[in-house]
Amino acid sequence: MSSSKSNIIIIQLTISLNLMILSSSYMLVHHLNKNNHNHNHHSRPILQANNSQCSLFMGSWVHDDSYPVYESSACPVIDPDFNCQMYGRPDSDYLKYRWQPANCELPRFNGLVFLEKMKGKTIMFVGDSLGRNQFESLICLTWSSVPRVNTQVIRSYPLSTFKFLDYDVTIAYYKAQYLVDIDSVSGRRVLKLEDISENARFWTGADVLMFNTGHWWSHTGVTQGWDVMESGGSLYQDMDRMVAMQTAVRTWGRWVDRNIDTSKTRVFFQSFSPTHYNPEEWSGGGATPSKNCYGEKSPVSASVFSGVFPNEMKVVDTVLKEMKTPVYVLDITTLSEMRKDAHPSIYSGDTSTGQKSNPHDTPDCTHWCLPGLPDTWNQLFYTVLFY
Structure with a gap:
């Protein structure tokens, strides 16, 4: 065969291979987007922002009898x-x-390794109760490896701390569901979209910071955490919530850029933790025997998972791209969306809503059981920190 003919064949094969790759990529994108009918979401990017060779946040849930790592009765x-x-x-x-x-x-998470590597350091979670969910999980995972060490617990508002005294390791949680400050002015709670100084003074000195926000921006009525918003020197009874959130997250981003020394402090942002109140999101178009997460006992199959990207994370992504400080996004959204089975539902200590008498009307499909899903968040956190 002549050299010119060989070259033509090689070029044809190369073109065919590229067309196959493009076709496969199109089919993957189409599969993730074809069932997305929720107007409050846009399609999830296929490539992870962190550009890791290992796709930590794409995969599947595997049944494993060696779990859980700890028992709830053994964690304080x-x-x-x-x-x-x-x-x-x-x-x-x-x-x-x-x-x-x-x-x-x-x-696998190893509490002793975690304490040895974090000796003399402080890890702080900042955000809403999903941050507290992860905070308590990290304590339980670590405690299970060293149950006899000396510890100190300080529960207060807005800052709670748990110290492993023998290792001088502090795990802390600071409640700031909007990240920015809320001040009381003339009896009204003022959400200050461009002020973060009061909250941020508690974060100074932490070696690892994990932030989150999202759920409280959509709360209205009695569950709303503020009375008026302040932005640009003016007060507002309300405004587009995603616009408000973006203003607040930009305030946070400016604080990080001005105050964080990346040679001393690592900054993480926990992606949006999904809820499971609408079975259409996980039924794959089939029957929906339940009205919410109540009674769900297994994860969503990847084959019916539609793949959605919350607007709250679009806001965060926009701000992160504007920042000069590198912030690692712990992207737990997709893997958590598969876990419709992992919420407290009616099995929590909250008796005020009559959960057990109205399981289909008042379950908790927002937070997560412990032990449970937040332990995986922390396994991923542990992996990113040390590997």
Whole structure:
């Protein structure tokens, strides 16, 4: 065969291979987007922003009888809201799932290694109660490895701390559901979209900061955490919530850029933690016997998962791209969307809403049981910190 003919064949094969790759990519994007009918979401980017060779946040849930890592009765800090086993959840299979990334293995969380590597340091979670969910999970995971060490617990508002005294390691949680400040002015709660100084003074000196916000921006009525918003020197009874959130997150971003020394402090942002109140989001177009997460006992199959990207994360992504300080996004949204089975539902210490008498009307499909899904968030956190 002549050299020219060989070259033509090679070029044809190369073109065919590229067309196959493009076709496969199109089919993947089409699969993720074809069932997305929620006007409050836009399509999730296929490529992770962190550009890791290992796609930590894409994969599947695998049943694993070696889980959970700890028992709820053996951890001293689980709030009643998250303690599903204590409050009567009859099933336990939801505890026995391990996250399997698509192209790598996660190291198992080792509390002793965590304490040795973090000796003399402070890890602080800042945000809403989903941050508290993760804060308590990290304590439980670590405590299970060293249950006899000396500890100190300080529960207060807005700052709670848990110290492993023998290692001089502090795990802290600061409640700031909007990140920015809320001041009381003439009896009204003023959400100050461009002021973060009061909250941020508590964060100074932390070695690792994990931020989150999102859920409270959509609260209205009695669950709304403010009376008026302040922006640009003016007060507003209300405004587009995503515009307000973006203003607040930009305020946070400016604080990070001006105050964080990346040689001393690592900054993370926890992506939006999904809820499971609408079964159409996980039914794949089939029957929807439940009205919410109540009674759900297994993860969503990846084959019916539609893949959505919350507007709250679009806001965060926009601000992160404007910042000069590198912030690592712990992208737990997709893997958590698969876990419709992992919420407290009616099995929490909250008796005020009559959950058990109205399981289809008042379950908690926002927070997560402990042990449970937040342990995987922390396994991913542990992996990113040390590997």
